Amino acid sequence: MRVSLLIAALALVVLAGPPALAQDDTERQLEKYRDMLKADPWSNPGLLEADRGEALWKEKRGPKNASLEACDLGKGPGKVEGAFAELPRYFKDADRVMDLETRLLWCMEKLQGFAHADLVKKPYSKSNQAGTDLEALATYVANKSNGMKFAAPTTHPKEKEILAVGEALFFRRQGPMDFACATCHGDSGKRIRLQPLPYLSKPEEARKIVGNWPAYRVSQGSVMTMEHRLVDCYWQMRLPLIDYGSDAMIALTSYLVNRANGGDITAPAIKR
Amino acid sequence: MIRVLTVGAIIACLAGGVAFAEKSQGASEAQVDKVIASSWAKAAPEWKARFVQDETQKLCTQYRNDPPAAIGEKIVEREKATIKYPADGKLMGDWKNGQKLAESGYGWRFTDYPPRRVNGGNCYACHQLDSKELSFGTLGPSLHEYGKIRKFAEADVKAVYERIYNPHAVLPCANMPRMGASGFLSIDQIRDLTAYVMSPESPVNK
DSSP states (O other): OHHHHHHHHHHHHHHSSOHHHHHHHHHHHHHHHHHHHHHOGGGOTHHHHHHHHHHHHHSOBTTTTBOSTTOBSSSSBTOOTTTGGGOSEEETTTTEEEOHHHHHHHHHHHTTOOOHHHHTTSOSOOTTSOOOHHHHHHHHHHHTTTTOBOOOOOOSHHHHHHHHHHHHHHHOOBTTTTBOHHHHHSSTTEEETTEEEOOTTSHHHHHHHGGGOSEEETTTTEEEOHHHHHHHHHHHTTOOOOOTTOHHHHHHHHHHHHHTTTOBOOOSOEEO | OHHHHHHHHHHHHHHHHHHHHHSOOSOOHHHHHHHHHHHTTTSOHHHHGGGSOOHHHHHHHHTTTOOOHHHHHHHHHHHHTTOOOOTTOOOOOOHHHHHHHHHOOOSSSTTSOSOOSOOOOOGGGTOOOSTTOOOOOOSSOOOTTHHHHTTTOHHHHHHHHHHHHOGGGTSTTOSSOOTTTTSSSOHHHHHHHHHHHHOTTSGGGO
């Protein structure tokens, strides 16, 4: 009840008024909302997705009628606690570095027998749609590292390689607008319209923001994952839709998590 | 002799240290291209082509937007040559249409096809212009009263037109898109935007 009231109040703030003032006000209301969440963490609507994800994790599903409880997220089969804090990482069975979402795809394919093409058909929800299974599972697993610090390994040659590619992609200028990620996220204290832009190469700023994802987006009424967030950036850069679970996603996530190394995981956080 | 070399090496390391840490190491162009090819595998050929860098994009990436002077000069020279001017020589158009274009961020995103309206300059995403518009970004400098401060000088009208058409023609590796050179905005649209910034009647200069 309290959750829905808060959401209704926020939705009104988001919708009402001229954009500039509304957005300012939205930030203030969100801050109030975040404070209330600190007092009562269970009122975070993102946790409903985490709960749904936990149920999905344990449910026997797919052609193989298996649960995900034997899924190895890097700390051994079935160990979910703290796994997200050490992703992306190299997985020997796949001979590939994987982020959380790619690893979930892998487990759903290998353990449950789902077809890759079906899983990536609609990985994320649109505004005001119910969350997808992948969103719920990602929220569940990330939330099981809540309060821990990012410590993704960078010792395996493939971890080093993809991290270097992620950094190169972050600074690569391309497309009809000549944009790189660094065009918007390469300096402190900047904003686009009224939206503050984190300087993502700077550890102090990355640590505050990267651990928020997957995050509950009030304007959207659902959880948004890190991969979905990256799709949005590339859309704005006038570049095409990145494949879900692709190496560019993993490379950029590796770079962001590396910049945020030592930062707190607060997923699912609340975003505008 | 060895000591001199060691000292020299230490100085070189200290001097280079900051720059070194800032430059991308490790990933070769081939590695990056491979990841791009595999990660946007489903994109249509004309969309894949957007990842192919021209010489300026390559250099600005390589030097992280801080090219050595000689390379900067070459970029300026090349980009200057891309600028096309209106046949009638009039660089200022309709500031009212410029205002609309300055507000709109529409165009060339993958959800913008087939086009439903004209492309917008999205100036407010990064710049302050009309002081009544409170929702402005700060990635670029404030342009409020830009024309007024410059006494609406003819030379500055031309400079603004060129700057919108291709900012690298003035500042190599500028962050701003080359909206004329890329074909994103037309000559007419650019002169409308020029008027929005430089016309005495424009609210930007009120």
